[in-house]
Amino acid sequence: MSSPGASMFTNFTKLCKGLALVLVVGHLLVQFVPATVPYLALIPARTIPFGWNLITSGYFELSVYGVVISTVSLLFMGKFLEPVWGSKEFLKFIFVVNFLTYLCVFVTAIALYYITRLEIYLYMPFAGFHGVLAGLLVGIKQIMPDQEVLLVKIKAKWLPSIMLVLSIASSFFTLNSAAYLPTLIFGTYMGWLYLRYFQRRPETKLRGDPSDDFAFSTFFPEFIRPIIDPIASIFHRMLCGRSNATSEDHGYTTSGAPLPGSDSVEASRRRERGARALEERLASERVVPPRSKEESQSDALDSV
16 A cells, blocks of 8 residues: 555656656766766857757756756656646657757857857856756646645746746855756746747647736736736737737637637636646545455455
C-alpha cells in the first residue's frame, strides 16, 4: 500500500521522465567531459558556426542544484500540462520556447556587447532548462489560473509574476545573475507569446488564446494594467493579425471584433480541462484500502 506522501512522487508521464533523463545525462556529460561545454552551451561569440547550441543549450544544466530543480519542476508541471495539451503539443511547446528563448538571449548578448564593449557578454556560457520552466509556469497560469497552490495559498495565475519578481530582486545580490535572468524573462514571454497567438486548439480549430484573462497585462497588478494595456496593444496588433484572420474564417469575429462571449467560453473550457486534469491526478493519488486475504481468495475461487 502506498502512502499519500509517496503517491505525490508517482504517476509522472513517460515523456516527462524521458526529458528528465535527458537533463540528467546532459549534466553528467558536461561534468565528466567539460570540453563539450563550448559545443553545447550558448556562447554568443561561437554561436556562428555552432548554431545548434541555440537548441542544445537548454537541455543540460551546469550545476547540481540546477539539474535537481529542473527535473523536479518538469516532472510536477508536466503532470498537469501534458494531459491537457497532449504529448505532441507539450513536446512542441518545449522545443519552440527553448529555441526562441535562447535566440533572444543571443541577440541580447550581442547587442549588449556593442553597447558596452564588454567581452564578457560574448564569452559567457548560457545554459539550462529554466527558460522552458518559466514558460511552463505560464501554461499553469493558463489552464488553472484560480487554483491555489503551495502552502501559502497563492493562486496559480501569479506564479510567473512572483518568479520573475524574486529573480530580479535576487539578481542585485548575486554575481552570475546575467547567466539566468535573461533566460527566465525571455522564457516567460515566449511561453506566453506561443500560448497567446500560436498554439493550435483542436477543439476550436483556432490558434492561440484570445481571452482577456490571459492578456499580457494579467501578469501585473490591476493598478498598473491601465499603463500596460496601451503598450501591449501595439505588439498585439503586430502579432495577432494572422490570428484574427484565422478566427474570422471560423466565424469567431465580426468586423474584427470578437463575438460576445467567445473569449469567456474558451476560457471556461480551458479552466475545465485544467480542473479535470487536476482532479484526475488527485484521484489517482488517493490511497486505496487494502483488501483482506479472505476477499482475495474468494474472488479467486469465483473466477475459477
